[in-house]
Amino acid sequence: MEVWKGQFARIDLTHKSFKIDTLPESLLKVYLGGRGLGVKLYFDEVNPEIDPLDEDNKIVIAAGALCGTGASGAGMASVVTKSPLTNTICCGRIRGYFGTELKFAGFDAVIIEGKAEHPVIIFISHQRISIKPALEYGQQVTSKTEKMIKEELNDRWKALESFILSVGPAGENKSNLATLVSDGLLLDGGAGIGAIFGAKNLKAIVISGSQDVTVNQGEKCLQSIFTLKNKFNTSPYTKEYLPNIGNGFLLDICLDKKTLPANNFKSSAQKIPNLDGDGIKSFTQRRRACFSCPIGCIRFSLEKQRMLYLDYESMAGFGYLCGIKTIDKIAELRYLCTELGLDVLNTASTIACAMELSEEGILKDVSLSFGSEDIEKIIKQIGKNKGFGAEIAKGGAHLAKALNRPDRFMGVKNSAIPPFEPRKLWGFGLHLATSNSGAYHLNGFTIIEELLGIHQVVEPFKYQDKPALVKQIQDTMAVLDALGYCVYILLALKLNNILPFYKFCFNTEVNIQELLNLGERIWNLERIFNIKAGIDYNDDVLPKRFTQEALEGNVCPLDQMLSVYYQERGWDKWGKPKEDILNRLGLKDAKDKDRS
Numbered sequence: 001m002e003v004w005k006g007q008f009a010r011i012d013l014t015h016k017s018f019k020i021d022t023l024p025e026s027l028l029k030v031y032l033g034g035r036g037l038g039v040k041l042y043f044d045e046v047n048p049e050i051d052p053l054d055e056d057n058k059i060v061i062a063a064g065a066l067c068g069t070g071a072s073g074a075g076m077a078s079v080v081t082k083s084p085l086t087n088t089i090c091c092g093r094i095r096g097y098f099g100t101e102l103k104f105a106g107f108d109a110v111i112i113e114g115k116a117e118h119p120v121i122i123f124i125s126h127q128r129i130s131i132k133p134a135l136e137y138g139q140q141v142t143s144k145t146e147k148m149i150k151e152e153l154n155d156r157w158k159a160l161e162s163f164i165l166s167v168g169p170a171g172e173n174k175s176n177l178a179t180l181v182s183d184g185l186l187l188d189g190g191a192g193i194g195a196i197f198g199a200k201n202l203k204a205i206v207i208s209g210s211q212d213v214t215v216n217q218g219e220k221c222l223q224s225i226f227t228l229k230n231k232f233n234t235s236p237y238t239k240e241y242l243p244n245i246g247n248g249f250l251l252d253i254c255l256d257k258k259t260l261p262a263n264n265f266k267s268s269a270q271k272i273p274n275l276d277g278d279g280i281k282s283f284t285q286r287r288r289a290c291f292s293c294p295i296g297c298i299r300f301s302l303e304k305q306r307m308l309y310l311d312y313e314s315m316a317g318f319g320y321l322c323g324i325k326t327i328d329k330i331a332e333l334r335y336l337c338t339e340l341g342l343d344v345l346n347t348a349s350t351i352a353c354a355m356e357l358s359e360e361g362i363l364k365d366v367s368l369s370f371g372s373e374d375i376e377k378i379i380k381q382i383g384k385n386k387g388f389g390a391e392i393a394k395g396g397a398h399l400a401k402a403l404n405r406p407d408r409f410m411g412v413k414n415s416a417i418p419p420f421e422p423r424k425l426w427g428f429g430l431h432l433a434t435s436n437s438g439a440y441h442l443n444g445f446t447i448i449e450e451l452l453g454i455h456q457v458v459e460p461f462k463y464q465d466k467p468a469l470v471k472q473i474q475d476t477m478a479v480l481d482a483l484g485y486c487v488y489i490l491l492a493l494k495l496n497n498i499l500p501f502y503k504f505c506f507n508t509e510v511n512i513q514e515l516l517n518l519g520e521r522i523w524n525l526e527r528i529f530n531i532k533a534g535i536d537y538n539d540d541v542l543p544k545r546f547t548q549e550a551l552e553g554n555v556c557p558l559d560q561m562l563s564v565y566y567q568e569r570g571w572d573k574w575g576k577p578k579e580d581i582l583n584r585l586g587l588k589d590a591k592d593k594d595r596s
């Protein structure tokens with residue numbers, strides 16, 4: 001149990017109480033931690049048909065199993081719940097230090113339930129938990145919230161050792177696009193989670209701890225860490241591109257390969273001066289890293305004590321999808337999203353959808369066109385959930401449907417498609433259609449192989465090999481999320497490279513297939529939850545722009561790939577996991593679980 005803490009905290013906001021409970025080792029061995037443990041705990045406790053904003057909905061925050069062990073790039077925690085944006089199970093990844101600190105505080109996970117009467121902040125420190133009123137924090141932006149909390153701690157060292165996960169005004173006002181922020185960094189994925197914090201009157205969680213995380217064979221773990229670090233030093237992606245440009249290096253590659261979409265995916269992007277890797281490099285003079293990450297890909301500049309962060313998502317989203325042409329403006333818009341606690345991709349994509357509808361004369365409430373710089377006003381309205389912003393705050397799918405043009409929102413299961421072109425990246429298109437969290441990239445980042453060819457050569461327009469590739473990558477990502485690894489380690493490592501560390505850490509030998517089975521189990525459990533929530537094969541679709549409107553002669557052949565993908569997964573033709581797969585994965589009980 002040394003690597004795991006073997007316990008979780010259940011925090012009841014309604015009764016202002018908490019209880020510490022044990023986690024059996026048998027459960028931890030099967031689900032590890034992070035997304036795996038989070039999905040399992042959530043699945044067992046919450047009726048899939050629940051309204052995400054209902055008081056009975058819960059939030060599980062689980063540290064990746066390797067958080068605190070010193071494994072390079074393994075500092076992620078997962079937030080699992082049902083999102084009001086997608087009505088699916090969803091998982092947001094917390095970067096930075098929060099996940100590791102959760103372990104240092106003595107917990108593998110926290111379950112938050114109920115609803116506080118007024119805004120509160122949860123403090124977790126060395127197995128002590130308190131719930132304090134936070135009325136004065138209401139509607140504060142996230143940087144101010146972090147500052148106020150640190151001042152309130154009234155101890156410089158304590159402030160330095162405390163890590164905060166907070167919601168901005170967008171979440172408090174229950175925008176479906178709201179997410180959370182930790183240490184100035186938005187969650188990766190998990191749009192809508194902020195609204196659940198808001199519905200529970202939970203403004204923030206503050207965590208600090210000092211317990212050790214002990215690995216089984218320390219010396220050998222250390223050697224293994226150095227071996228893996230050497231691999232990071234030999235890949236140009238982890239040695240050079242990520243540290244110097246962040247994930248913005250993908251802009252140059254996508255521009256070159258014409259896989260970067262522009263103007264709500266109407267066309268392939270033409271390079272806009274300065275909106276590329278060099279632009280990010282010269283704009284951001286500083287970088288930082290998550291816990292125990294030797295890569296340090298978080299590129300930012302400091303201006304009047306504001307951390308102006310730039311990455312692929314903001315540059316491609318606000319820059320190319322919305323047509324904003326200046327890097328300063330994009331940095332400001334991204335900063336505004338962080339302050340309000342808004343998911344950047346869904347915000348940018350929904351605005352791009354509104355721009356197209358407005359240019360077509362279908363949307364008449366506001367006048368917008370691609371490149372309109374006044375979108376700042378709209379983002380502020382989304383944060384307040386007022387005016388036209390209230391329409392956008394429900395998400396792009398809602399906006400487009402209300403105007404009888406659902407095809408104008410480029411999303412799946414109401415969640416925005418990340419700016420990589422599915423008509424050129426067919427595996428990515430298949431992943432988006434089948435993703436358990438709605439369109440989202442980091443739970444099936446086929447880009448690593450389809451675009452970059454890091455570990456395998458993928459023929460771009462051969463649909464037959466995509467289903468197996470997508471399944472393999474989706475399962476791999478689920479394993480990484482459970483262990484707490486950042487997706488970018490895959491730019492230098494293969495999954496089998498981490499086997500020695502795993503063995504020395506847990507004193508257990510596993511092979512690749514066993515790890516992939518673990519990922520497959522998580523994927524199937526999420527799928528079962530969604531099926532019980534009313535999501536089915538009819539939702540495994542892409543907007544018709546990608547399947548019917550050719551771009552440079554190509555559409556995404558989703559139908560041909562989807563049935564093979566279902567077979568590959570051992571699902572029936574309606575996309576439901578078959579009995580033998582569930583038996584193999586030990587999920588038979590999950591399917592049969594009666595929620596009535």
Ligand code: SF4
Binds near residue numbers: 096242288290487489
């Ligand atoms: S590569 Fe970047 S996002 Fe990933 S763990 Fe390192 S610093 Fe964090």
